[in-house]
Amino acid sequence: MELNNSKAKRITWFQKNQVKISPWIFLAPGLIFFSIYVIAPIFVSIGISFYQWDGLSPSIYVGLQNYIELLDDEYFYISLWNNLKWLIFFMLAVPIGLGLAIFLNQIVFGIRLIKSLFFFPFVISQVVIGLIFTWFYQPNYGVIAPFLNFIGLEGFSILANENTATYGIIFAGLYPQIAYCLILYLTGLNNINPEQIEAGRMDGAKGFHLFWNIVLPQLRHATFLAIVVTVIGALRSFDMVAIMTQGGPYGYSNVLAYYMFEQALSEYGYRMGYGSAIATVLFTIMMFYILFFIYRMYRNEREDNN
Amino acid sequence: MKKVIISLIMMFGIISSTSLAGTLVINTDTSDAAPKEAFEYIIKKFEEENPDVTVKWNVFDHEGYKQSIRNFLNTDPPDVANWYAGNRMLPFVRAGLFEDVSDIWKDSGWVDGNLSENMEHAKKSMTIGGKQWGIPYTYYQWGVYYRKDLFTANGISVPKTWDDFVAACATLKAAGITPITIGSKYLWTTAGVFDYLNLRTNGYEFHMDLTLGKVPYTDPKVQAVFDKWDELVKPGYFLENHAALSWQEALTPMVNGEAAMYVMGNFAVAPLKEAGLRDSNLGFFQFPEITPGIPMAEEAPTDTVHIPSKAKNKTDAKRFLIFMSRADVQEEINKILGQLPINKNSSVKKGDPFLKAGLNMLNNAYAMAQFYDRDAPAQMASEGMKGFQEYMSNPDRRQKILERLEKVRQKVYK
Numbered sequence: 101m102e103l104n105n106s107k108a109k110r111i112t113w114f115q116k117n118q119v120k121i122s123p124w125i126f127l128a129p130g131l132i133f134f135s136i137y138v139i140a141p142i143f144v145s146i147g148i149s150f151y152q153w154d155g156l157s158p159s160i161y162v163g164l165q166n167y168i169e170l171l172d173d174e175y176f177y178i179s180l181w182n183n184l185k186w187l188i189f190f191m192l193a194v195p196i197g198l199g200l201a202i203f204l205n206q207i208v209f210g211i212r213l214i215k216s217l218f219f220f221p222f223v224i225s226q227v228v229i230g231l232i233f234t235w236f237y238q239p240n241y242g243v244i245a246p247f248l249n250f251i252g253l254e255g256f257s258i259l260a261n262e263n264t265a266t267y268g269i270i271f272a273g274l275y276p277q278i279a280y281c282l283i284l285y286l287t288g289l290n291n292i293n294p295e296q297i298e299a300g301r302m303d304g305a306k307g308f309h310l311f312w313n314i315v316l317p318q319l320r321h322a323t324f325l326a327i328v329v330t331v332i333g334a335l336r337s338f339d340m341v342a343i344m345t346q347g348g349p350y351g352y353s354n355v356l357a358y359y360m361f362e363q364a365l366s367e368y369g370y371r372m373g374y375g376s377a378i379a380t381v382l383f384t385i386m387m388f389y390i391l392f393f394i395y396r397m398y399r400n401e402r403e404d405n406n
Numbered sequence: 407m408k409k410v411i412i413s414l415i416m417m418f419g420i421i422s423s424t425s426l427a428g429t430l431v432i433n434t435d436t437s438d439a440a441p442k443e444a445f446e447y448i449i450k451k452f453e454e455e456n457p458d459v460t461v462k463w464n465v466f467d468h469e470g471y472k473q474s475i476r477n478f479l480n481t482d483p484p485d486v487a488n489w490y491a492g493n494r495m496l497p498f499v500r501a502g503l504f505e506d507v508s509d510i511w512k513d514s515g516w517v518d519g520n521l522s523e524n525m526e527h528a529k530k531s532m533t534i535g536g537k538q539w540g541i542p543y544t545y546y547q548w549g550v551y552y553r554k555d556l557f558t559a560n561g562i563s564v565p566k567t568w569d570d571f572v573a574a575c576a577t578l579k580a581a582g583i584t585p586i587t588i589g590s591k592y593l594w595t596t597a598g599v600f601d602y603l604n605l606r607t608n609g610y611e612f613h614m615d616l617t618l619g620k621v622p623y624t625d626p627k628v629q630a631v632f633d634k635w636d637e638l639v640k641p642g643y644f645l646e647n648h649a650a651l652s653w654q655e656a657l658t659p660m661v662n663g664e665a666a667m668y669v670m671g672n673f674a675v676a677p678l679k680e681a682g683l684r685d686s687n688l689g690f691f692q693f694p695e696i697t698p699g700i701p702m703a704e705e706a707p708t709d710t711v712h713i714p715s716k717a718k719n720k721t722d723a724k725r726f727l728i729f730m731s732r733a734d735v736q737e738e739i740n741k742i743l744g745q746l747p748i749n750k751n752s753s754v755k756k757g758d759p760f761l762k763a764g765l766n767m768l769n770n771a772y773a774m775a776q777f778y779d780r781d782a783p784a785q786m787a788s789e790g791m792k793g794f795q796e797y798m799s800n801p802d803r804r805q806k807i808l809e810r811l812e813k814v815r816q817k818v819y820k
Contacts, residue, residue, distance in 0.1 A: 170814075239646075258650075260649035261651035262799075346592065368784040369788075
C-alpha cells in the first residue's frame with residue numbers, strides 16, 4: 101500500500117509540472133544554440149574590448165584604453181556619421197517600396213511576370229549588386245558616364261570622391277532593399293479588407309484621402325516590418341561597403357561594421373581589442389533600437405489582446 | 407659481441423632516424439598557377455634527392471592563408487611554411503612561432519661559401535634581433551614601367567634625374583597624355599611611390615628608421631619627401647580618379663596609350679603584355695635619382711620559407727630550407743615564377759629584358775626595402791597608406807595628414 105502510494109506520488113510530480121516543463125524541453129535546443137552562438141559571444145566580445153590582443157600573443161589588460169582611443173579616432177567619427185547617413189537615406193526604401201507596391205497591385209495581363217521582375221533585385225546577392233553598381237559608377241566608361249558628361253561632370257568618379265562615395269553605396273543598397281519593402285507591402289495589400297474601402301468610397305473618400313486614412317492604417321504591420329528590416333539593414337551595411345569601396349577613399353565611406361572588420365580581421369588589422377570596442381559601440385546603438393522595437397511589439401500585442 | 411651490439415645500435419639508429427625523417431609537412435599559399443607549379447617542381451626534386459623523405463604538401467588559398475597561418479602555427483604546425491620577409495614576419499617571431507635558423511645562414515654545409523655570402527643583400531630583411539628566421543627564395547623589382555613609343559613620339563629620353571623626370575611629365579601632360587597612371591583603390595600602390603620618393607630623397611637608413619618608428623612623420627625630412635611629391639601631384643601628373651580604380655584597372659590607360667608611366671612591381675608586365683603591349687613599346691627604368699650622392703636602394707618584396715617552432719620534423723625541414731636556398735634550385739623556381747632568384751650565383755631566364763634589367767639593378771642595389779606595408783607594422787601601414795591616398799587626392803591636407811600619422815606612430819611603437 102505504501103509502495104503504491106510513493107509510486108503514485110512520483111508520477112504525479114511529473115504530471116503536475118508537465119505543462120510547465122514541456123515548453124522548456126521544446127525550447128531547449130534553440131535556447132542552447134542561441135546562448136552559445138549569440139549571447140555568449142556578446143559578452144566575450146565586450147570582454148575582449150578591454151584588452152590589447154593581436155590574436156597570437158598573450159592579451160594585455162588595458163582597461164578603457166580602447167574606448168579612450170576611439171574618442172580620439174577621426175575614422176571612428178566618420179564611420180559613425182556614415183552610419184547615420186545610412187539610417188536616414190536607407191529609409192527611402194520604405195515609401196518607394198510602398199509606391200511601387202500600390203502601382204503593381206492591379207490586375208492586368210502578365211502582372212505576375214512583372215511583379216516577379218520587380219522582386220528580382222532582392223534575389224540577387226548583395227555582392228553581385230555591389231560589383232555591378234561599381235561598374236555603373238566607373239568614370240569615363242561606366243553606364244552613367246554619358247549622363248555625368250551631359251551635366252558637365254566629365255570623368256567624375258562617385259566612389260572616389262569623399263563627399264559622394266557613401267551616397268553612391270547607399271543608392272546601390274536601396275536597389276535590393278526597395279524590392280524587399282515591395283514584397284512586404286504587396287503581401288500587406290493582399291490582406292486589405294475590401295469592405296472597408298467600399299465603405300470609405302461610399303462616404304466620399306477619394307484618392308489620397310482614401311489611401312492615407314483607410315489603406316495605410318491597414319498596412320500598419322507591413323510598415324512596421326519594413327522599417328525594422330530597413331533599419332537593421334542600414335546598421336549592418338557591410339557587404340556593399342566591402343565590395344564597392346572597402347571604406348575608401350581614405351576611410352570616408354566607412355561604416356562601423358566594416359571599420360570593426362578592418363581593425364580586427366583584415367590584412368592590416370588584428371587589433372582584436374580595438375575591433376571589439378567598435379563592435380560594442382555598434383551593439384549599444386542597435387540595442388537601443390531593439391529595446392524600442394521589443395517595447396512597441398509588446399505594447400501592440402497587449403492592445404490587440406485587450 | 408661488441409661489434410654486434412654496435413651494429414645493432416647503428417641499425418636501430420638508422421631505423422629511428424628514418425622513422426623520424428619520415429614525412430615532411432609543407433604548407434604554402436601558392437594557389438596561383440605559376441607559384442603552384444614552382445612548388446610542384448621543388449617538392450618533386452627534393453623527394454628525388456632525398457628518397458628517405460615523403461613530402462606532404464598542403465596548398466592554401468592565397469588570400470585565406472593570411473588568416474590560416476595564424477591558426478595552424480599554433481594548433482597544427484607543419485614543418486615548413488612560406489611567408490614574407492621584413493616586418494611581416496615580426497608578429498610570428500615575437501610570438502615565438504618561427505624557429506631561429508641562424509645556424510643555416512652561418513653554415514649550410516656547402517663547398518662554395520655559405521648563405522650569408524650568397525644572399526648577403528637579403529640578409530637584413532631576414533634578420534630580427536640579430537638572428538635569421540627563414541630563407542628567401544624569390545623576389546621581384548619595383549621601378550617605372552613606361553611606354554617607349556610615347557616617349558619617342560614626344561622626344562623624351564629615359565630620365566636619370568628628378569629634374570628630367572618632372573620635365574618628362576610636363577612634356578607628356580602638355581601633349582595630352584597622363585604622365586603617370588595609378589590605381590589606389592586598394593591603397594598599396596601609393597606606398598610604392600612614397601617608398602621610392604623617400605628612398606631617393608633621404609636614403610635607405612632614413613626610410614628604415616621611419617618604418618621602424620624611430621622618426622616622427624612631422625620630421626622636416628618627411629616634409630621634403632612630400633615637397634617632391636607635390637611636384638607631381640599639384641600639376642596633376644597622376645591619373646585622375648585613381649581612388650576608384652584597382653591597380654589592374656589603372657593599366658588600361660597605359661595600354662590605350664593615354665598614360666605613359668606606372669610606378670609598379672614586375673608583376674605588372676604579364677597583364678600589360680596580355681593586353682597587347684610588346685617589348686618594343688613597353689620599357690622599364692630605375693626610379694630616378696633625387697638627392698645626388700645617396701646610394702640607390704631598391705624596393706624588392708621577398709617571399710620566404712620558415713620552420714614553425716612547433717614543427718615535428720625539424721631535421722628534414724632544415725634540409726629543405728638549405729635545398730631551397732641553393733643556386734640551381736632558386737634558378738629553376740624563378741624561371742617558373744618569372745621572378746628573380748636571391749642567390750647571387752643563380753642566373754635568370756634568357757630573353758626577358760625586364761628580368762634582366764631587374765637582376766642587374768638588384769644585384770647592384772645598396773639595400774633592399776620590402777615595401778611599406780611589410781617594413782612598417784600592420785596598423786601603421788594601413789593608416790599610412792590611407793594617408794598617402796588622401797594626400798594624392800587633396801595635396802593641401804598634407805600637414806593634417808602628417809600630424810595624424812604622427813599620432814598613430816606614437817601609439818603603434820610604444
